[in-house]
Amino acid sequence: MAHWLHRLGGRGRRLAAYAAGELPPAERSSVEIALAACPVCRREVEACRLASLALRKSSRVGLTAEEAAAFLPEVNRRIDHGQVRATRPARPDLREILWDHPRLGLASAFAAALMIVGLTLSQWGPFVTTPGNGVEVVSVDVDEDGSVMVFEAPGSTLKVIWVFENSSS
Amino acid sequence: MRSSRASFGQGLRWRFLLLGIFGVPLFLPGPGWGQAVSLQAQVIYAANQSGGVDSRLGNLAENLQKTFRYSMYQLLDAPKGSAALNQTWSVTLPDSRLLEITPTAIQEGQYNLTVHVHGSGGKSLVNTVVRLRRGSTVLVGGSSYQQGVLIIAISAN
Numbered sequence: 001m002a003h004w005l006h007r008l009g010g011r012g013r014r015l016a017a018y019a020a021g022e023l024p025p026a027e028r029s030s031v032e033i034a035l036a037a038c039p040v041c042r043r044e045v046e047a048c049r050l051a052s053l054a055l056r057k058s059s060r061v062g063l064t065a066e067e068a069a070a071f072l073p074e075v076n077r078r079i080d081h082g083q084v085r086a087t088r089p090a091r092p093d094l095r096e097i098l099w100d101h102p103r104l105g106l107a108s109a110f111a112a113a114l115m116i117v118g119l120t121l122s123q124w125g126p127f128v129t130t131p132g133n134g135v136e137v138v139s140v141d142v143d144e145d146g147s148v149m150v151f152e153a154p155g156s157t158l159k160v161i162w163v164f165e166n167s168s169s
Numbered sequence: 170m171r172s173s174r175a176s177f178g179q180g181l182r183w184r185f186l187l188l189g190i191f192g193v194p195l196f197l198p199g200p201g202w203g204q205a206v207s208l209q210a211q212v213i214y215a216a217n218q219s220g221g222v223d224s225r226l227g228n229l230a231e232n233l234q235k236t237f238r239y240s241m242y243q244l245l246d247a248p249k250g251s252a253a254l255n256q257t258w259s260v261t262l263p264d265s266r267l268l269e270i271t272p273t274a275i276q277e278g279q280y281n282l283t284v285h286v287h288g289s290g291g292k293s294l295v296n297t298v299v300r301l302r303r304g305s306t307v308l309v310g311g312s313s314y315q316q317g318v319l320i321i322a323i324s325a326n
Contacts, residue, residue: 135305135306138300159307162310163310
């Protein structure tokens with residue numbers, strides 16, 4: 001549980017930095033306290049350390065001039081013939097982005113929720129709550145000779161649209 | 170080349186998925202689509218003359234007496250009908266006048282109605298848009314009739 005809270009809190013990168021020895025002393029001690037309570041985090045730190053060691057230990061690859069000249073054309077040839085399968089996309093996929101950046105993930109979820117609410121409300125657009133008697137007069141147009149009054153008598157629950165006709169018309 | 174194609178394909182899948190999730194509500198029919206509104210118009214003749222209050226007016230009579238100072242209220246007609254969204258329900262009123270009611274938006278319990286009263290000869294007397302809660306009544310009145318006025322009580326269910 002503590003591990004997931006750490007992941008959500010964006011501590012994954014701090015653990016990696018801790019494993020690489022890149023954290024300042026003050027942060028180191030706070031991470032150590034967190035590690036004491038989180039066995040999964042400890043394993044993660046250990047895995048980071050091992051990976052880092054493995055990378056440091058791996059020998060450098062040296063190519064002869066001929067090999068270097070043939071390398072790129074061979075890669076292109078294999079790609080053109082579909083012999084090499086992409087093990088992962090060139091760009092990180094959405095899940096990876098959201099997982100590595102929990103705040104971005106939360107912001108996206110919030111934006112999506114807002115969008116859904118907005119779209120839903122826009123479907124119900126013309127409605128707002130009607131007043132106490134359940135009647136709202138949105139607009140009134142009368143003949144140019146006439147006039148109109150909208151009122152509600154005290155003690156009555158009725159709303160009235162009263163049209164005054166011009167007596168000459 | 171292949172890896173960028175695969176990545177492009179995956180990106181496209183995500184975009185279609187998001188478009189599906191957020192785009193579908195845009196194409197859904199709005200609330201009230203296909204519903205019909207039950208409408209009732211009570212055509213009342215009000216005047217200061219003998220005759221009292223028509224008992225057929227029921228609860229409306231009390232409210233009319235609180236609202237106006239006429240001594241006589243007579244129910245001339247009480248047509249009922251229904252109209253779907255953006256369909257017009259027409260009622261002939263005394264003296265060749267015409268009442269047209271068009272529901273323009275429907276949500277559970279609330280209706281937007283366009284109410285149009287035409288005088289004789291098709292002259293527009295009043296054109297109004299009202300928002301009614303289910304069971305509420307709005308009065309449209311003032312048009313002269315005989316010795317008094319016509320009052321139209323409109324309600325929707």
